[in-house]
Amino acid sequence: MTKEIKNKMIRLPDGSFMPKLGQGTWQMGEDDQKKEKEIAGLEYGIRLGLHLLDSAEMYADGKAEMIAGEAVKSFKRSDLYLVSKVYPQNACKAHIYSSLERSLKLLGTDYLDLYLLHWRGDADLSETVYLMEELKNKGKIRRWGVSNFDVADMEDLWKVPDGRNCCVNQILYNLGSRGIEFDLLQWQREKHVPFMAYSPVGQAGALVTQDGVSKEALMKDVNVLEVARRHGISVVQLLLAFVLRLEDMVAIPKAVSPAHIDENAAALDIVLTEEDIDQLSASFPAPTEKMPMEKY
Numbered sequence: 001m002t003k004e005i006k007n008k009m010i011r012l013p014d015g016s017f018m019p020k021l022g023q024g025t026w027q028m029g030e031d032d033q034k035k036e037k038e039i040a041g042l043e044y045g046i047r048l049g050l051h052l053l054d055s056a057e058m059y060a061d062g063k064a065e066m067i068a069g070e071a072v073k074s075f076k077r078s079d080l081y082l083v084s085k086v087y088p089q090n091a092c093k094a095h096i097y098s099s100l101e102r103s104l105k106l107l108g109t110d111y112l113d114l115y116l117l118h119w120r121g122d123a124d125l126s127e128t129v130y131l132m133e134e135l136k137n138k139g140k141i142r143r144w145g146v147s148n149f150d151v152a153d154m155e156d157l158w159k160v161p162d163g164r165n166c167c168v169n170q171i172l173y174n175l176g177s178r179g180i181e182f183d184l185l186q187w188q189r190e191k192h193v194p195f196m197a198y199s200p201v202g203q204a205g206a207l208v209t210q211d212g213v214s215k216e217a218l219m220k221d222v223n224v225l226e227v228a229r230r231h232g233i234s235v236v237q238l239l240l241a242f243v244l245r246l247e248d249m250v251a252i253p254k255a256v257s258p259a260h261i262d263e264n265a266a267a268l269d270i271v272l273t274e275e276d277i278d279q280l281s282a283s284f285p286a287p288t289e290k291m292p293m294e295k296y
């Protein structure tokens with residue numbers, strides 16, 4: 001029997017609570033031979049206490065949602081926190097209903113806890129927000145949010161009717177991608193909108209952003225190695241603890257192997273000191289000027 005960890009919760013603007021540590025599903029469902037292990041990994045994580053699963057209609061064209069749907073089958077729906085995302089081109093009256101229905105079907109549920117606009121693209125924010133509110137009122141989603149929104153996008157969102165009902169912004173954030181610390185972090189704090197960090201462990205160094213920047217250095221840096229050694233933890237655990245240190249930040253690392261999932265769950269209890277953060281910042285400083293938002 002897996003011993004359940006105590007996950008932490010963060011408060012959303014609508015007064016509800018969301019698990020601080022969840023599980024990503026991107027790249028799942030792409031290879032049929034890995035399917036069983038991916039389902040088993042998510043199930044293992046849920047039994048361990050990682051009840052939030054993050055998916056998207058885009059991931060493997062629905063197959064990641066299908067993997068997540070298989071994994072949640074034997075759990076009580078009310079114990080789970082299911083998140084999915086709609087493509088911007090589908091976040092309109094003509095497509096959002098069928099997009100959501102497909103996601104719900106694949107996930108094997110009749111509502112989502114959180115529905116995100118995957119990125120802004122050409123979405124008409126007034127229309128998207130109107131539809132998100134409608135889906136909420138119909139009970140199809142509990143709440144909605146956005147992803148990959150920078151300050152200018154959030155400001156535009158704040159101007160449309162009900163735009164301020166946005167519950168979360170999911171963005172790329174890890175020790176090697178600290179752009180939000182320049183301005184978006186403060187902007188959202190003032191509005192009490194929390195974050196979800198994607199690629200929180202920089203894909204264990206394999207991350208290459210849309211702009212072609214590799215995050216390989218994260219795994220080899222002398223300061224990272226030294227801080228990890230001082231705490232007796234792995235580099236990936238340190239990277240995750242760095243993200244989790246922010247109280248308004250949820251993290252959704254993707255992991256298939258139970259050993260990785262155990263490590264990640266244990267990162268909830270790692271407390272980094274100011275000295276640790278200073279040392280990490282010596283290698284990976286917070287930005288001192290506006291940076292283009294990093295995306296995957």
Ligand SMILES: NC(=O)c1ccc[n+]([C@@H]2O[C@H](COP(=O)([O-])OP(=O)(O)OC[C@H]3O[C@@H](n4cnc5c(N)ncnc54)[C@H](OP(=O)(O)O)[C@@H]3O)[C@@H](O)[C@H]2O)c1
Nearest residue numbers: 024025026198199200201202203236253254255256257260
């Ligand atoms: N909103 C967006 O635009 C967006 C974009 C990208 C991702 N996402 C979401 O965010 C989730 C996480 O991001 P991500 O998948 O890009 O990257 P990530 O979580 O930073 O890294 C995933 C990779 O790290 C490995 N890993 C995980 N824990 C580990 C550990 N303890 N030790 C060693 N390696 C470990 C995994 O290996 P194994 O799988 O082999 O265990 C996998 O290869 C995605 O799955 C997706 O749900 C959202």
